[in-house]
Amino acid sequence: MINDITHTSVEPDWSWHDANGFKRVINVAGTMTGLGASVASVPEVARETAAATERFVDMHALQTLASDTIAELTGAEAGCMTASAGAAISLAVAGCITGLDPAHAEALPRNPGPKAGIAVQMGHLCEYGSSIKTGIELAGANVRVAGTATLCKDFQLSAVLDDETAAALYVVSHHVVHYGQIPFERFVRLAHEKGVPVIVDAASEYDLRSFLEKGADLVIYSGHKFLGGPTSGIIAGRRDLVRACYLQNIGIGRGMKIGKESIMGAIAAMRAWMKRDHAAIRAQENAALELWLDALRGIPGISAYRVPDPTGNPLERLQIDVDAEKLGAGAPVVVAAFGQRDPAIIVRGHEAELGYFQLDPCNLLPGQAPVVANALREEMMRGSWRNIDAEEALASSRNGGTDGYLHWLS
């Protein structure tokens, strides 16, 4: 389904929000857990999800179908589905520790044994709503940090690739440090020289094949980011290790189990991805970017331009640099002001402290791009910023993710 997201004659549909009393939101931030992650990429995703809710099925058979679909999509030997990519990290780590030993799997996280280290470059120890360190440690593993925040040397990684290390984890994300880290192919070579398998967290990457082609043993993707499936995670890779990941359902995996409806919805999303008209979707996104560029032309203190995705995903965003002096407010305040509108416009503001924010067109729904364009002009011309406290707005770009949980029901 290709929606005409930029068409001015299409009214956004808020009936569901209104009927449930939810605040109307437009997502120009990207794939955000706090906004419900993604929407179904095609109607079949919703249809297959719904069909599964009304039937019983042998779950091993369903996971076999998922494995076949993941193999076709990624080129992996095998695959399995998990509750989320976050869960997949814990389960992949656990699988590398226990192999196919059910007693060992049952002993996690209490008693992981002597070979439970996970080697990670310090610059890759990021957070995506929770800390990746927590995800690793949930399996009973201990993180063996290589290097410093901004530099990892080969010998520093090699030093933690010993008999106590069960796997090495490589993270591909805009969240990680983007210089001074060991490049992927070299990371794989160093790990394999010591007989250590490599897990890749590529949760948010469009590139579904090259990490495996370049030697990764397990690769993790999110089913609900660009794939547009229901909330789910994908583990793809070596058959023996995928089986060991799946075995964790008798242990720590139980609290992270995925339902039949999410597996079927994710399979539909993977099938749709293989048939997707990527060029047509890109054209839609480009039209939205151009619409917004137009809306911002000639506003003093604002300079807007298209930027590529930092990890090489084939998409562009609109970057908006804010000259606080000329505009009368800095980027964190502008980000907060958009969030206070009705509908709330949630922009990509995690780097607002650097004086800019971005608009991501990939999750727009029909009729929403013009609403954003109007809001851009209105908000930027306003000149008064509704008593938004600049220091609080800045603090919120770091703490907001936690504060939302703390303030819930308070």
Ligand SMILES: *Cc1c(COP(=O)(O)O)cnc(C)c1O
């Ligand atoms: C989003 C993300 C995750 C978590 O994915 P979920 O499927 O939402 O749990 C993990 N790692 C990275 C790098 C991510 O971007």
